[in-house]
Amino acid sequence: MMGEGKFxxxxxxxxxxxxxxxxxxxxxxxxxxxxxxxxxxxxxxSEVRRRLREEFDSTLPRFDLMxxxxxxxxGMVLGxxxxxxxxxxGNITVLVERLTESGHISRTTLPTDRRVQIVALTPFGxxxxxxxxxxxxxxxxxxxxxxxxxxxxxxMDELAKLxxxxxxxxxxxx
Amino acid sequence: MMGEGKFxxxxxxxxxxxxxxxxxxxxxxxxxxxxxxxxxxxxxxSEVRRRLREEFDSTLPRFDLMxxxxxxxxGMVLGxxxxxxxxxxGNITVLVERLTESGHISRTTLPTDRRVQIVALTPFGxxxxxxxxxxxxxxxxxxxxxxxxxxxxxxMDELAKLxxxxxxxxxxxx
DNA sequence: CAAAACAATTTTAAGCTTGAAATTTCTTCC
DNA sequence: GGAAGAAATTTCAAGCTTAAAATTGTTTTG
Numbered sequence: 001m002m003g004e005g006k007f008x009x010x011x012x013x014x015x016x017x018x019x020x021x022x023x024x025x026x027x028x029x030x031x032x033x034x035x036x037x038x039x040x041x042x043x044x045x046s047e048v049r050r051r052l053r054e055e056f057d058s059t060l061p062r063f064d065l066m067x068x069x070x071x072x073x074x075g076m077v078l079g080x081x082x083x084x085x086x087x088x089x090g091n092i093t094v095l096v097e098r099l100t101e102s103g104h105i106s107r108t109t110l111p112t113d114r115r116v117q118i119v120a121l122t123p124f125g126x127x128x129x130x131x132x133x134x135x136x137x138x139x140x141x142x143x144x145x146x147x148x149x150x151x152x153x154x155x156m157d158e159l160a161k162l163x164x165x166x167x168x169x170x171x172x173x174x
Numbered sequence: 175m176m177g178e179g180k181f182x183x184x185x186x187x188x189x190x191x192x193x194x195x196x197x198x199x200x201x202x203x204x205x206x207x208x209x210x211x212x213x214x215x216x217x218x219x220s221e222v223r224r225r226l227r228e229e230f231d232s233t234l235p236r237f238d239l240m241x242x243x244x245x246x247x248x249g250m251v252l253g254x255x256x257x258x259x260x261x262x263x264g265n266i267t268v269l270v271e272r273l274t275e276s277g278h279i280s281r282t283t284l285p286t287d288r289r290v291q292i293v294a295l296t297p298f299g300x301x302x303x304x305x306x307x308x309x310x311x312x313x314x315x316x317x318x319x320x321x322x323x324x325x326x327x328x329x330m331d332e333l334a335k336l337x338x339x340x341x342x343x344x345x346x347x348x
Numbered sequence: 349c350a351a352a353a354c355a356a357t358t359t360t361a362a363g364c365t366t367g368a369a370a371t372t373t374c375t376t377c378c
Numbered sequence: 379g380g381a382a383g384a385a386a387t388t389t390c391a392a393g394c395t396t397a398a399a400a401t402t403g404t405t406t407t408g
Binding site: 252 | 388
């Protein structure tokens with residue numbers, strides 16, 4: 001079953017045929033675009049998860065949480081972490097518990113408001129994160145190596161447009 | 175999240191003049207690109223999950239599984255479903271159990287090879303899926319509405335290149 | 349100054365996901 | 379024909395994720 005480290009991925013199914021007369025309410029092009037975006041994202045994400053596990057016995061959520069804290073030397077309030085990571089507050093609770101147990105982060109209750117928890121990387125956590133971040137950057141670089149600088153730039157710009165489109169749509173525009 | 179920077183790093187094989195300006199191992203541009211891709215993907219995916227839950231009391235994995243089966247009128251072997259959805263075989267087992275319970279799909283053991291399970295949409299499942307698929311297409315269309323046809327085409331092409339790059343990279347190591 | 353409102357976080361219940369080990373069922377090859 | 383191996387699926391243990399309810403602590407207000 002483990003041919004080369006994973007269950008097999010057969011990537012050749014994204015292309016339906018598009019020779020369609022564009023009827024009203026025909027959303028085929030958008031759907032195909034979304035599927036392709038999702039495929040790219042999933043492929044990269046799965047690989048990153050796999051390597052974090054294999055090389056560091058860690059997970060992507062833990063890495064992401066530490067990445068947020070790396071830029072906040074004085075620590076960050078849990079709610080802020082939750083917003084930045086775009087995950088639910090309850091999720092943060094669990095992640096913080098585990099990362100605290102393993103010594104990667106510290107947590108403090110704010111004296112002036114005892115509802116507030118502040119988390120920060122420990123020196124150990126920071127050192128570990130830096131190792132992971134360096135490897136992570138290499139992995140991404142390898143996975144994206146087939147894109148030229150120019151192609152990458154175009155993709156970056158188009159994704160910016162897409163992001164604006166999505167956010168506008170979520171905000172209620174149509 | 176990230177600034178609106180440009181793609182400013184050359185891949186290994188395009189050394190030349192820009193290389194001198196960069197620190198060795200500078201993968202910033204690829205990382206930004208990956209972050210942006212992930213952000214777009216996450217935004218869309220979260221919204222789709224939310225609406226599937228609210229409008230249909232369903233989930234994205236269930237929808238995806240039914241979407242695979244819709245194109246296979248004669249059903250599909252579990253392993254094939256697993257590959258196409260790019261998820262682990264054990265995952266499929268759970269999803270199939272629930273969708274069978276709820277009457278959306280049927281499962282049959284292949285008489286000529288009793289290891290093989292074949293799943294297919296039931297008429298009820300197909301009808302339900304069609305309702306969901308129509309709404310799903312509308313949601314995606316709305317979310318992507320800020321992209322012109324041309325921009326969408328460019329994005330599609332660039333994502334195709336990225337997909338090739340990722341797959342080539344995955345094939346080249348373990 | 350209490351009571352209500354609000355805010356930050358945790359708990360809960362349910363479902364998703366994975367990799368690895370186990371199980372069942374063929375297939376191959378002496 | 380029977381053992382060894384391969385293939386398809388399931389089981390298992392652990393972790394992630396969410397929405398909603400509950401908890402704890404602070405602020406506002408009557």
